[in-house]
Structures are given as structure tokens and as C-alpha cells.
Amino acid sequence: MKRFYSWLTVCISIIFFTPSELVAQGLFNFKGSQVNADSSEFQQNTKLFILKNNVRLSTGKGLITCNYAQINTETFDFEAKGNVVITGLEAGDEIKAELVTGNIKTRVINLGEYDGRTGPWYLLGDKVESKEDKTITGYNVKFTTCDLGHLGHEEHYYWKAGKVVYNEDGSYDAEDITTYVADVPIFYLPYFTSHLEGNDGQFKIVPGYSSDWGAFLLVSRKIKVAPNTTVTPMIDYRKEDGFAFGVGSESKGPNHEFKSLFYYIPEGDVDKDDLGRFDEPSDRYNVDIFHRWDVMDKLTLRMKLDLVSDIEYKEDYVEGGSSFDKQFDSSINYFDLEYLSDNYSLSLGANARLNDFDSTIERLPEVRYDLPSYRIGNSDFYYTNENKFGSYKAKWRDFDDDLSDLEDYESARFDSLHALHYNTKINNWLNFTPRAAIRLTYYSDTSDGEVSDEDLSRLIGANDPYNPPGYAANNYDDEGDDALRLVAEIGYELSFKAYKTNLDVQNEWMNVNGLRHVIEPYMNHNYIPYVSEDREHLYYFDETDRIAEQHWVRTGVKNRFQTRRNGQIHNLVTLNTWVDFHLPSDEDNAREGVGDFGTNVTFDPRDNLSFESDIIVxxxxxxxxxFSLTAMVGDPDKLQYTLNYLYRNEFESDSLYSNASTMYSSVFSSSFSRYYEEKQTLTAGVRYRLWFNNFLSFRASYDPKENEFIRYMVEWQRRLHAWTGAVRFEESRDEYRIMVYLYLNAYPGSKIGLKQ
Structure with a gap:
């Protein structure tokens, strides 16, 4: 409702018009005013200045039209009546009344019965008063986003307040607020106060029923407490959990950002089967804090803390959220102070585990200095330097079932990468970039026993929070000495780009107006001939610790077929094809010979038709x-089909790594071998406009290997002029839910949901 009150203030100022005759008498000194009428007169005995028929009054801030207007030049009382229409600056904003009275000098104004529109809102009321204390008071205010014929008739929903007082500072107080649906009152508040700025649609009341929560009512209110700060208190009720209490806050400024959430459920219930290998918590809660502060130019502080009561909390109470990752996750809680210069970056960071059911690599602390691509003098040589030093500790989940034998391990580590690139062109067309790099990594502690790639995969598998391992894990030990590892790498990249344009190529169906073919062959040859320490004895904190001797070549071709569409360059087809060759190296059991062949292709022939495919052989x-294939056909507002197929074989990925170059792969990328299980999924969907604003959507996922549907969804959606409502049924592996949701088209974020 912000625009209504701020616009109404402007409209009131329009009433204080300035007829030229009165200006001449020195009674008014307003500038930019214009007055037009079919006839006007000044009555000397009554001191009334009268305008009649087609009266138009403007101050440059808006316009008022009426049939009759008069002003007393002694008392400054005024009156406008007969089809009074006040128009604001925003397109479509206007208010209509039969009678407007007031006083120019005291700036008091009274509107009789009125109706109007501002933005998406339609308004109706008995009376509006503007007082000397600069407050505006409306009585029996009715507002809705429904537009059905004459305002005040056949609204699907509306709100009605007995009294609304708008204050000069932008705050307002409302009394006797009732929510109506089809003229039936469904919710009542005796009093409500807030601030206009940033609060449209921010009062939320969500009733419903859930198979997990039972009947529920979620109530929250976003309150502006400072120009850039809001606080959102929450009081929720769930039949299965009882009452819950929370408060969120948000503050933004040119140099900072702060968000927080504190939420507490005193008697929260959780199914023991959902907790997997953990005990049931006594209380359920969440403390989530994020802070960014630009301390000075180029110096930024970031902090993130996320403390939750149990592993299932976010799955139960945060839509789409999850508090776990089957691999390490060091991003939940962190502190980082970074100085970003034009030539280098320097940072001090830390990661710590606050939730003992998480597995985390703790960095307490880590100092990092990076010098990316520094040009040496005026030469074509470029130097890259990356340095990290910290105290690292791998902390596995603290399971409550005592079935896990995962052991934590820790070490101080200093890692320094130095790379030199030379950029040149051969015969002014072939890009040639030779490189050399060394990497020094120091570990204060190592493992005396070996942990192979397969052992590491088993450790990660044993970290599953729900399924105890069916095997004994081969852990790192703390019997090793310190170690200094040296990695040496050399390599080069070759590439060139050529293109050909044919303006004669025309195709009306694909909207092709000329075609340009851009071809870019490339080759990346990388050789790591020397690694001074076996990776099987080095603790694993990240991919840096698994570098092994290797020798490979990746060669490929990038193709783009481009045309001009809607005044812009459009990629009609993009195709990237590559193949790997593994050359002899000193690594035990290293692969030799031809490796993988991969290709990625996208094809966008029309605005409503697109394809993308990936394949690795x-x-x-x-x-x-x-192998994956995705196709989208049709207009989502009429009829659209989607199809996705994913096939993943059971295989072990190749070990490919480079310290000083990048590789392209749209499907997967790993520095050391990983084992993948076989998986097949076929997903199809359709969205169809039945009639008018009724849509039917269907999506199903099928597992050809198991010969069963693993998930399907059916949804019917109805768009009204003000509302959109939908009913959805979903089933996934014998678990289902039914959801009903509604939202205002004008404010899609103010959603009312019902799910079972």
C-alpha cells in the first residue's frame, strides 16, 4: 500500500490550486500551477472565486478535474464537487469522489465517499481527512487487487480496515482489519502498525495441513525499524510440534549486508527413522547469521554461521534445504577477510564445524595470497603465484550408533604454486602458450599407512549419515613424519580461430539471416613428470593432496554456427568435441593409450525449440x-513439452589434473579417479493451456533399469485476474504429498500454501 498513501499525499497537494487572478492579488505564491474552466467569476461580496464546467487544476505534481470549484479568498476554505477525479504522476493512478472540501492555509482536506486505483490496488472508502499535524486518516478503507467491473462489487477477496492513519514519517496505524474471501470474513486483527517502505506483501498468514506437521498456521510480520533495517518476528503453530517462535532481521547499506535468523521449537517432534544414525534431539532450533562488511576500499569481511539442532531440521522446516552433504562441506560456517588489489589478493579465512553431525574440513586459520597472471615487464611472459598456509583438520560426523570407525586427522599445510606462461602467435595465426609450473606443499604430519583412491572412496561412503557401512574402512594414521612434496609440470596449449560468413544462407523457419561458422581447434598437452611424495601417505583435505604423476593430451574442436536474430548475434549451434590420450608416465597402474571421447552440442533453432546433449565414450x-539429452518444445503459455534422458554407466573416471591450465567438460571433472554407479533416468513433462487461464502440467521420471516410475507429478493451475491457484499431486518412491497454493499475481512472493 506504499504507493497509495504516498500518491494520496501528492494528490492532496494538487487541491491547493493557484488561479492567476488570486496570484495577482498576492494571496498565492505557488509556481507552475495551471487553471482551466469553461467559466469563472469572482464574487466581491462573498469573497468567493468560482470555477464552473470542465474545471482542470494542475500543479505539475498531478491533475484534478471536476464540474465545480470555489475558494474563499479570506478564509481560504475551498470546495470541489461533481465528478471529482484526482490523477497522480504514476500511470493508472487516480481517485474519484463527489465532494472534496478543505482549507488551503491549514492544509486540511476532506474527501467524501471515494474509489480509486494505485498500482495493482483498487480502493474504496467512506471518508479521508488530512489534518494540520500532517496525518492522513481514512475510514472504512477497502482494498483489493481484484478488478471486476465497478469497484466494490464481486471481488474475490479484499481487506477492510475501520480506520487507517498515515503519518508523515511513512508509518501507519490500522484498526479493525478483516480479511474477506467472497465476502466471507476469514481473519481479523484488532490493530496493526508498520512502515510503508518495502512492506507490500510482507505480512504473511499461511494456514494449511501437512502430513508431517498436521494442521498449521504460520504467521510472520516484516517491520521496518530503521531506513535500511527490517525485523521479522514469527509465531507459528503446528499440531505435531506445538508453538514455535522466531525472529529474522535484514540490514543493507552501501558498505554492508547483514541477515540473521533465530528459530526455536520447544517441543519439536522428529521421526527417529528419519534421523538415520543419530539420536533424537530434545529441542529443535536454528541460528543462521551472515554478515558482509566493506571495511575500506578493496578490504571486505565476510562471516557465515549456521547452527542447527539436528541433521533433519532444514529438511523438515526449510523448503529445499538440507543440512548435510555426503562429502565434505566446509562452506556452512566461515570467516573471511579479503583484500582485493588490482594485481593480487590477500585473505585470512577460517572454517569451523559447529554441528557435530556434519563432516567438515576445518581451517583454523588459513592465509592465502594469489597473484594471478602478472605480466613481467613488457614481455609476453606471465607469472602466476598461489599460496595457502593453514592448520587443517578433517572432522568426520560424530555418529550416535557407534558403528563407524572413521578417524579424524589433522596437519599444518603450506602450499605454494608458481607457474610461468608465454603467450605468442606463430605466423600471426596460431596461438602458442607454453607453460611450466612447480608446486611445493609441506605437511607437518602424514600417514604411515597407505590410503588408495578406492580406500578414500570407501571412507567417503562410510560417511553416509543414514546407512552404516558394510565394510571396514582403511583410515589414515598419525604415525607418519612431516613431508615436503614437490610437483613439477610442463605443458603447452595450441589453438587458432577461423570463420567464414555466408550471407546467402536464409531459412525462414529458423529465422536465419546469413550464417557465420566459427571454428576453433585446440590442444592441451600436460606432463607431470615428478611428484616427490606418494599421495597414498598424504592426508586428503582437497584435490591438491591427490596430485599424481601423469601425462596426457586433450585435443578438440569448438564450432559455433551463428546468425543474427532480433538485432543480436545468436548461436544457432554450438559443438565442442574432444578426445584424451594418455601417454606413458611413472605412476603405478597409470592408464596409457587412447582415453575418453566427449562431445557437447546445443541446438536452438527457434525461440520455442532447443536441444542439448552430452556424451562421453x-x-x-x-x-x-x-549420455544425456534434453529437449524443450513449445510455448509455456500455450503448450510445451520437455524431455530429459540421462544414462551413466558403472565406470571409474580417468585421473586428469593440471596445476596451470583448465580443461573443458560439461558433465564431470575430477583430479583423481572416482567410481560411479550405473544410473538411468527418463523424465518427460508437458504443460498445456486447457482454456483461458487454466493450465495442466504433468511430469514423470522413469527408471528403465528398475522398470519403475520413481517420481511423477500432476498439477492443475488456474490464473484469475488477481489470484493464481494450483493443486499439485506428487509421488516419489511410495511417498506422496498434495499441495494447494495461492498467490497474488501483483505480489507473487506473498504466497498462501496448503500441503498434505
Missing amino acids: DLEENDVNI
Whole structure:
């Protein structure tokens, strides 16, 4: 409702018009005013200045039209009546009344019965008063986003307040607020106060029923407490959990950002089966804080804390959220102070585990200095330097079932990468970039026992929070000495780009107006001939610790077929094809010979038609390891089909790593071998406009290997002029839910949801 009150203030100022005759008498000194009428007169005995028929009064801030207007030049009382229409500056904003009275000098104004519109809102009321204390008071105010014929008739929903007082500082107080649906009162508040700025749609009342919560009522209110700060108290009730209390806050400024959430459920209930290998918590809660502060130019502080009561909390209470990751996750809680210069970056960071059911790599602390691509003098040589020093500790989940034998391990580590690149062109067309790099990594502690790639995969598998391991894990020990590892790397990249344009190529169906073919062959040759320490004895904190001797070549071609569409360059087809070759190296059991063949292609022939596909083939085994295809056909506002197929073979990925270059792969990328299980999924969907604003959507996922549907969804959606409502049924692996949700088209964020 912000625009209504701020616009109404402007409209009131329009009433204080300035007829030229009165200006001449020195009674008014307003500038920019214009007055037009079919006839006007000044009555000397009554001191009335009268305007009649087609009266138009403007101050440059808006316009008022009426049939009759008069002003007393002694008392400054005025009156406008007969089809009074006040128009604001925003398109479509206006208010209509039969009678407007007031006083120019005291700036008091009274509107009789009125109706109007501001933004998406339609308004109706008995009376509006503007007082000397600069407050505006409306009585029996009725507002809605429904527009059905004459205002005040056949609204699907509306709110009605007995009294609304708008204050000069932008705050307002409302009394006797009732929510109506089809003229039936469904909710009542005796009093409500807030601030206009940033609060449209921020009062939320969400009733419903859930199979997890039972009947529930979620109530929250966003309150502006300072120009850039809001606080949102919450009082929720769930039949299965009882009452819950929370408060959120948000503050933004040119140099800072702060968000927080404190939420507490005194008697929260959780199904023991959902907790997997953890005990049931006594209380359920969440403390979530994020803070960013630009301390000075180029110096930024960031902090994130996320403390929750149990592993299922966010899955139960935060839509789409999850508090766990089957691999390490060091991003939940962190502190980072970073100085970002034009030539380098320097940061001090820390990660700590606050939730003992998480597995985390703690960095307490870590100092990092990076010098990216520094040009040496005026030469074509570029130097890259990356340095990290910290105290690292791998902390596995603290399971309550005592079935896990995962052991934490820790070490101080200093890692320093130095790379030199030389950029040149051969014969002014072939890009040639040779490189050399060394990496020094110091560990204060190592493992005396070996942990292979397969052992590490088993450790990560044993970290599953729900399924106890069916095997004994081979852990790192703390019997090793310190170690200094040296990694040496050399390599080069070759590439060139060529294109050909044919303006004669025309195709009306694909909207092709000329075609340009851009081709870019490339080759990346990388050789790591020397690694001074075996990775099996080094603690694993990240991919840096698994570098091994390797020798490979990746060669490929990027193709783009471009045309001009809607005044812009459009990629009609993009195709990237590559193949890997593994050359002899000193690493035990290293792969030699031809490796993987991969290709990624996108095809966008029309605005309502697109395709994308990825494929990776093991040429040595002659097996397809990855294949995916996605197609989208049609207009989502009429009829649209979607299709996605994913096939993943059971395979072990190749070990490919480079300290000083990047590789392209749209499907997966890993520095050391990983094992993948076989998976197949076929997902199809359709969205169809039945009639007018009724839509039917269907989506299903099928597992060809298991010969069963693993998930499907059916949804019917109805768009009204003010509301959109939908009913959805979903089933996934014998678990289902039914959801009903409604939202205002004008404010899609103010959603009312019902799910079972």
C-alpha cells in the first residue's frame, strides 16, 4: 500500500490550486500551477472565486478535474464537487469522489465517499481527512487487487480496515482489519502498525495441513525499524510440534549486508527413522547469521554461521534445504577477510564445524595470497603465484550408533604454486602458450599407512549419515613424519580461430539471416613428470593432496554456427568435441593409450525449440560412460513439452589434473579417479493451456533399469485476474504429498500454501 498513501499525499497537494487572478492579488505564491474552466467569476461580496464546467487544476505534481470549484479568498476554505477525479504522476493512478472540501492555509482536506486505483490496488472508502499535524486518516478503507467491473462489487477477496492513519514519517496505524474471501470474513486483527517502505506483501498468514506437521498456521510480520533495517518476528503453530517462535532481521547499506535468523521449537517432534544414525534431539532450533562488511576500499569481511539442532531440521522446516552433504562441506560456517588489489589478493579465512553431525574440513586459520597472471615487464611472459598456509583438520560426523570407525586427522599445510606462461602467435595465426609450473606443499604430519583412491572412496561412503557401512574402512594414521612434496609440470596449449560468413544462407523457419561458422581447434598437452611424495601417505583435505604423476593430451574442436536474430548475434549451434590420450608416465597402474571421447552440442533453432546433449565414450573399452539429452518444445503459455534422458554407466573416471591450465567438460571433472554407479533416468513433462487461464502440467521420471516410475507429478493451475491457484499431486518412491497454493499475481512472493 506504499504507493497509495504516498500518491494520496501528492494528490492532496494538487487541491491547493493557484488561479492567476488570486496570484495577482498576492494571496498565492505557488509556481507552475495551471487553471482551466469553461467559466469563472469572482464574487466581491462573498469573497468567493468560482470555477464552473470542465474545471482542470494542475500543479505539475498531478491533475484534478471536476464540474465545480470555489475558494474563499479570506478564509481560504475551498470546495470541489461533481465528478471529482484526482490523477497522480504514476500511470493508472487516480481517485474519484463527489465532494472534496478543505482549507488551503491549514492544509486540511476532506474527501467524501471515494474509489480509486494505485498500482495493482483498487480502493474504496467512506471518508479521508488530512489534518494540520500532517496525518492522513481514512475510514472504512477497502482494498483489493481484484478488478471486476465497478469497484466494490464481486471481488474475490479484499481487506477492510475501520480506520487507517498515515503519518508523515511513512508509518501507519490500522484498526479493525478483516480479511474477506467472497465476502466471507476469514481473519481479523484488532490493530496493526508498520512502515510503508518495502512492506507490500510482507505480512504473511499461511494456514494449511501437512502430513508431517498436521494442521498449521504460520504467521510472520516484516517491520521496518530503521531506513535500511527490517525485523521479522514469527509465531507459528503446528499440531505435531506445538508453538514455535522466531525472529529474522535484514540490514543493507552501501558498505554492508547483514541477515540473521533465530528459530526455536520447544517441543519439536522428529521421526527417529528419519534421523538415520543419530539420536533424537530434545529441542529443535536454528541460528543462521551472515554478515558482509566493506571495511575500506578493496578490504571486505565476510562471516557465515549456521547452527542447527539436528541433521533433519532444514529438511523438515526449510523448503529445499538440507543440512548435510555426503562429502565434505566446509562452506556452512566461515570467516573471511579479503583484500582485493588490482594485481593480487590477500585473505585470512577460517572454517569451523559447529554441528557435530556434519563432516567438515576445518581451517583454523588459513592465509592465502594469489597473484594471478602478472605480466613481467613488457614481455609476453606471465607469472602466476598461489599460496595457502593453514592448520587443517578433517572432522568426520560424530555418529550416535557407534558403528563407524572413521578417524579424524589433522596437519599444518603450506602450499605454494608458481607457474610461468608465454603467450605468442606463430605466423600471426596460431596461438602458442607454453607453460611450466612447480608446486611445493609441506605437511607437518602424514600417514604411515597407505590410503588408495578406492580406500578414500570407501571412507567417503562410510560417511553416509543414514546407512552404516558394510565394510571396514582403511583410515589414515598419525604415525607418519612431516613431508615436503614437490610437483613439477610442463605443458603447452595450441589453438587458432577461423570463420567464414555466408550471407546467402536464409531459412525462414529458423529465422536465419546469413550464417557465420566459427571454428576453433585446440590442444592441451600436460606432463607431470615428478611428484616427490606418494599421495597414498598424504592426508586428503582437497584435490591438491591427490596430485599424481601423469601425462596426457586433450585435443578438440569448438564450432559455433551463428546468425543474427532480433538485432543480436545468436548461436544457432554450438559443438565442442574432444578426445584424451594418455601417454606413458611413472605412476603405478597409470592408464596409457587412447582415453575418453566427449562431445557437447546445443541446438536452438527457434525461440520455442532447443536441444542439448552430452556424451562421453571410453574409446579403449568401447563403452558409453555418460549420455544425456534434453529437449524443450513449445510455448509455456500455450503448450510445451520437455524431455530429459540421462544414462551413466558403472565406470571409474580417468585421473586428469593440471596445476596451470583448465580443461573443458560439461558433465564431470575430477583430479583423481572416482567410481560411479550405473544410473538411468527418463523424465518427460508437458504443460498445456486447457482454456483461458487454466493450465495442466504433468511430469514423470522413469527408471528403465528398475522398470519403475520413481517420481511423477500432476498439477492443475488456474490464473484469475488477481489470484493464481494450483493443486499439485506428487509421488516419489511410495511417498506422496498434495499441495494447494495461492498467490497474488501483483505480489507473487506473498504466497498462501496448503500441503498434505
